[in-house]
Amino acid sequence: MSDKAEKPLIPAATILMLRDGDTGLEVFMVVRHHQIDFASGALVFPGGKLAPGDVEPDVRGLCDGADGLDDTLLALRVAAIREAFEESGVLLARDEGGQLIDGARLATLEADRPLLDKGTLKIADFLTREKLRLACDLLEPYAHWVTPKMMPKRFDTHFYLAVAPSDHVAMHDGSEGVDSVWINPAQALEDAKAGKRTVIFPTRMNLEQLAESKTVAEAFAAARARTIVTVEPQVEDRDGTMMLTIPAAAGYSLTEIAMNDMT
Numbered sequence: 605m606s607d608k609a610e611k612p613l614i615p616a617a618t619i620l621m622l623r624d625g626d627t628g629l630e631v632f633m634v635v636r637h638h639q640i641d642f643a644s645g646a647l648v649f650p651g652g653k654l655a656p657g658d659v660e661p662d663v664r665g666l667c668d669g670a671d672g673l674d675d676t677l678l679a680l681r682v683a684a685i686r687e688a689f690e691e692s693g694v695l696l697a698r699d700e701g702g703q704l705i706d707g708a709r710l711a712t713l714e715a716d717r718p719l720l721d722k723g724t725l726k727i728a729d730f731l732t733r734e735k736l737r738l739a740c741d742l743l744e745p746y747a748h749w750v751t752p753k754m755m756p757k758r759f760d761t762h763f764y765l766a767v768a769p770s771d772h773v774a775m776h777d778g779s780e781g782v783d784s785v786w787i788n789p790a791q792a793l794e795d796a797k798a799g800k801r802t803v804i805f806p807t808r809m810n811l812e813q814l815a816e817s818k819t820v821a822e823a824f825a826a827a828r829a830r831t832i833v834t835v836e837p838q839v840e841d842r843d844g845t846m847m848l849t850i851p852a853a854a855g856y857s858l859t860e861i862a863m864n865d866m867t
Contacts, residue, residue: 608768611753611755611756611757611758612758613750613751613758613759613760614653614654614757614758614759614760615654615676615679615680615683615759615760616651616652616653616654616683616759616760616761616762617650617651617654617680617681617683617684617761617763617764618649618650618651618684618686618687618761618763618764619649619650619651619653619684619685619687619688619743619761619763619764619765619766619767620649620651620746620763620764620765620810620814621650621688621692621694621766621767622765622766622767622768622820623768623770623786623794623820624819624820625652625786627786627788627823628788628818628819629789629814629817629818629819629820629823630786630787630788631649631786631787631788631792631811631814632649632650632692632694632768632784632785633647633648633649633650633784633785633787633792634647634648634649634650634691634692634783634784635647635648635783635784635801646802646803646804646807647785647792647795647802647807648804648807649683649685649763649807649810650687650688650690650691650692651688651691651761651763652683652687652690653683654679654680654683654689655683655686655720655723655726655727656726657723657726657727657728657729658679658682658683658727659675659679660726660728662728663678663679663682663727663824664730666677666731666736666737666738667681667682667735667737667738667740668698668737668738668739668740668741669681669739669740669741669742669743670740670857671800671852672745673690673740677803678740680762681738681740681743681764682727682738682740684743684764684766685697685738685739685743685760685766686720686727687805688719688766688784689717689720689860690717690720690721692784693710693714693717693772694710694768694769694772695710695713695741695772696738696739696743696766696769697731697736697737697738697739698736698737699735699736700735704739704769705736705769706769706771707769707771707772710772713734718732719828723777725767728796731772742766742767743761743764743765743766744764744765744766744824744826744827744828745762745764745832746763746764746765746810746827746832747762747763747810747813747832747854748761748762748763748832748833748834748835749761749763749806749834749835749836750834750835750836752836752837752838752839752848753836754839761806762782765808765823765824765827767820771791773845788815789811789812789814789815790815792811793808793811793812793815796808805837805848805861806835809835809850809856809857809858812856812857813826813856813857830855831853831855833851833854833855834851834854835850835851835854835856837849837850838850839863845862845864846862846863846864847860847861847862847863848860848861848862848863854866
């Protein structure tokens with residue numbers, strides 16, 4: 605049986621929620637619970653795998669920006685917004701008047717975060733009940749990473765940029781995320797280098813790329829100008845040194861790293 609058959613790819617979506625802070629561009633990140641089996645204890649962007657409700661046909665009619673997206677790409681954006689709500693409390697959704705919901709309306713939906721997370725409330729039912737539409741048009745595709753074949757669990761993850769509404773208070777959920785922070789990308793990298801935070805390789809690479817922008821507008825402009833290349837790291841044995849390689853065309857700061865140097 606092939607590796608792919610043994611370890612199927614799990615579709616997932618991650619969202620880089622941005623704002624312009626006092627010291628420049630900031631991104632919202634959460635610290636994953638130590639008992640989670642993937643990236644436990646690491647500083648990550650909110651995200652997760654597609655839920656069954658994300659791919660149901662009735663979701664399409666509840667999304668702005670669905671035109672031109674096939675069912676898979678639309679489901680990924682739905683998952684990104686849903687996961688951001690579950691893990692950070694920020695919800696990119698519009699009301700019946702076509703306006704993004706404000707902080708006061710958001711506060712009334714707090715009890716739905718764990719229900720969506722557990723799957724006891726489907727996203728379509730939630731949106732229909734609240735007369736909301738997901739603002740999928742506000743997401744900007746940013747990166748696409750596939751977990752290497754040698755890993756026990758493999759994700760096919762699409763990364764998106766989004767702007768956090770100014771009156772939405774981002775806060776970790778206390779379940780999957782045990783801490784959270786708005787942080788300058790360069791500062792997150794400095795903290796990781798100093799051993800203050802754990803940052804896994806894909807997160808590090810995307811933080812480095814994000815750190816090239818000083819403002820939200822610059823980050824979005826850079827994302828629109830860049831061609832997204834799928835990154836599936838490969839492992840090579842070079843005279844006893846195991847090297848992880850990624851495509852140069854993806855535009856990251858490095859194309860290879862010794863696996864012993866990744867922590």
